Amino acid sequence: MKYPSQNVFEEHRVTMPLLVVALIIYVKALWIEEKLKAAQANYQTIVGRFRLLACFLSIVLLVLILVPVVGWILLSIWTCSVIWLISESRQGICNFPRQAFDELKKLVGYAFQALRSGAVETA
Numbered sequence: 001m002k003y004p005s006q007n008v009f010e011e012h013r014v015t016m017p018l019l020v021v022a023l024i025i026y027v028k029a030l031w032i033e034e035k036l037k038a039a040q041a042n043y044q045t046i047v048g049r050f051r052l053l054a055c056f057l058s059i060v061l062l063v064l065i066l067v068p069v070v071g072w073i074l075l076s077i078w079t080c081s082v083i084w085l086i087s088e089s090r091q092g093i094c095n096f097p098r099q100a101f102d103e104l105k106k107l108v109g110y111a112f113q114a115l116r117s118g119a120v121e122t123a
Contacts, residue, residue: 023058
């Protein structure tokens with residue numbers, strides 16, 4: 001068996017750091033998805049899609065290192081799927097700031113009501 005003459009990180013200077021970043025994104029998205037599942041949040045599917053993209057990217061990068069020709073084909077398929085998922089998730093992503101602002105408005109309204117009711121009781 002022939003051993004590689006260089007370190008894998010030296011031989012694949014771009015692919016290996018991308019692999020590490022993709023794995024970190026996968027683990028963080030998995031953790032966030034579990035937290036959102038516990039909170040019954042609406043954005044669980046969006047985070048789940050990003051988790052799957054990071055998972056598939058890490059697999060594609062590993063294949064790219066082992067079998068470059070197949071890896072490039074899979075990377076082009078992964079890129080097309082990213083474009084498709086972004087177009088599918090566009091409405092949910094675009095509505096996120098508005099919904100977050102509405103929730104913040106409700107929270108501030110509740111806080112002001114609590115302050116008013118506390119001020120009325122003391123007067």
